[in-house]
Amino acid sequence: MNSTRHEEFRAYVADRGPTLLRAAMRLTSDRAEAEDLLQAALAKTYLAWDRIHDRAAVDGYVRRAMANTQISWWRRKKLDIYPTDQVPDRPVDDHTRRAEMRDALGRALGRLPERQRLTVMLRYYEDMSEAEIADVLGVSVGTVKSTVSRAMARLRDDDALGDDFPGIPRQPRGATPWNPRHD
Template identity: 85%
Template sequence: MNSTRHEQFREYVSARGPALLRAAVRLAGDRAEAEDLLQAALAKTYLAWDRIGDRAALDGYVRRAMVNTQISWWRRRKLEIYPTDQLPELPVDDHTRRSEMHDALGRALRRLPERQRLAVILRYYEDMPEAEVAEVLGVSVGTVKSTVSRAMARLRDDAVLVDDFA
């Protein structure tokens, strides 16, 4: 049974890994951190594999594990990160073939504070209702609404077209 479990998990990761990595990159804002985030979420998923009865819900389980892990990491780093008036130089991704608009949006999302970025990604990229975003982030629905509103205003100030989100 253990080899069957292992093979099922391997097939799942092979099939869904790229999509899950894209979600992790959006959550983490950095590819290296996203890979760590996905790996941590997949480890949790593997340990819970036998308890997950609905295999159609696996993506949701992994995404939830990524969000919870990201929040946990964010809380731990909260005291280590200090705001500054100057933004650091952003690394250039030489091997990307994304459009200029997609790149601009990615840069703008990375400039958002962690909670705003998570709220926008969950609300619009993952298409979660506000109540579900509030539950995942552990805040009220009103906090989600105001956080997303402030994030969208900041994105507009950065001259990023956000019409595709709405």
């Protein structure tokens, strides 16, 4: 019975997950928050799975759980905001600028050779260790280190980035990057 419940729920999520994620995106307008919101709603749905007798109503249950969770998160966040006459020391988060930076980084990564792009993605996006990457790619750890190093040097290079990152200081050619462990 319990394994049937797991399989049934797993099949539901596999089938309806993308549609529900789009609904979560409309509620949050941020992919990371949308994924968190959907996961929270699916966790609530899983706990109530045996009580939902009409399987056609599951989407409505999940959407209602997302809406309630979003409202709860909004109320909690609202309590952290206090009116003041002073301007904050830190700049306000600029979602548009972050989106532009993410797009520019994607373009810069797209200009890297395939092997360099793959190692950078595995290292920094998938957070894999050099040994794990070496195992996946079937190369030595030294090859992974040198490939990532060359890719990062190319990304730091003015020519590789072009004008995609205006306002961000770039490392001059031939300069050694600052390393806090060496100070």
